[in-house]
Amino acid sequence: MAKFLFESDEEFKQYMSDTLAYVNMQNTVSKLVSFVKPQYMIEFGSGNGATSLRLAKENPKTSIVAVDLREKMIGLSKEKLFQNRVSNVTFINNDLTNLENYNLGNANLILMMYSFKYIADPDSKKENFLKDLYSRMREGAYLIIGDTFLEEGATKEDVKRQLEDRYYNNSKDVFWNNLKGLSEEDVKYAFDVQTINRMHTKDQVKFGVDRDGVYYVSREWLKKTAKKVGFKVLLGERLNSLSDTIFVLQK
């Protein structure tokens, strides 16, 4: 099984959190959540907790449950929670696909930001997950899925090109984010972090192309399947040229 995720907060931050794609996705999700003003929401696949923590601060009347499979990430989230002293978010170490564990009938909004792609092949598993989720959600509740999607009918070569573009773009963000000055030492540090990031880049492209741990679907697939399951598709818009897209679905 591929090592497709990051083990430390520092690694995650260097690699993912500060990329333009991530920041733009989080800003847009924050805007959408402020439109809905949920009383109770669940984030599935909360990673280091950055998004749920931000949403909790921005929406003090919203109760948030954030779920991640990795104990380490939940540990980091709890540390951050302690530092930030926010009381309206709870971090839970669990598998998001075990839907019976969650109080979905009470949630006004479910968020999956860069986590939907981890539901393994075959695609029917994602379809069954959506069906199960739909059946447990309350009428009118929203499901927001923000992730990277493929083009319909993309060949392995197309997927490789798309993911290379995506991850090389991210590594340039990482270079600029880690440049803290113009001294020789500062510039060397930024290049060093970028080099480490590029090693991950190669892996990330390979995992996506080989469908080893990361299982992208096309926008068209999600649109069609969500409708089939019964969701109204309110939005399914790209955020950028790297094919990150936000879907807003409603029961």
Ligand SMILES: C[S@@+](CC[C@H](N)C(=O)[O-])C[C@H]1O[C@@H](n2cnc3c(N)ncnc32)[C@H](O)[C@@H]1O
């Ligand atoms: C890219 S991170 C998500 C980042 C996070 N949503 C944010 O906004 O910062 C994807 C997360 O999904 C989690 N994940 C993957 N499969 C999961 C599952 N079956 N149940 C719960 N979490 C899962 C991973 O552990 C990982 O932390």
